Amino acid sequence: MGCLLVSYSLTGHVQFLCEKIVSRLGCDWLPVAVKRPYPTQGFAKFYRGGRDATFHWPVRLATPLPDVSSFSTLIIATPVWASTVSTPIDSLLRKIDLSQKKVYLVISCSGGDTQRCKSRMLKLAKGCAYQGSFLSIDPKEESWDREGQLEAFCLAVEQGKVFEEEGKV
Helix, strand or coil, rough: EEEEEEEEECCHHHHHHHHHHHHCCCEEECCEECCCCCCCCCCHHHHHHHHHHCCCCCCCCCCCCCCCCHHEEEEEEEEEEEECHHHHHHHHHHHHHCCCCCCEEEEEHHHHHHHHHHHHHHHHCCCCCECCCCCEECCHHHHHCCCCHHHHHHHHHCCCEECCCCCCC
């Protein structure tokens, strides 16, 4: 039973983290896409994305739902939108059964409340065996300085151990 990384990235920050995780773990990766893409800049980006996230409005996914039955471990990666989980990942978590699965979270933000995002994700991932989370503020190639922490997170995933960063981002 392997590991599946499921992610949504609007601006590339979560994708950056996922590429690093996949290169270290060699796990399967499913980037989630939506049928009606969100704007990537300007007022519309914040208005539509923030509105949908705040009210937990589901979106139609262009990506087929993954069959998670063959995976013992899932890593779910999301940006923080309006202090909560991104709408595409929220919509996905409502539709898949993560009971009896080890679940790790990867949360990327620009300085918002990661704890509220984590709480919402865990509420949606009913019955999972939560193993921990990796939190990051605006990860970018030119300013990345958390290789050690990400390596520790990946090692915990490989070994099936609990990983929880100190404090909160």
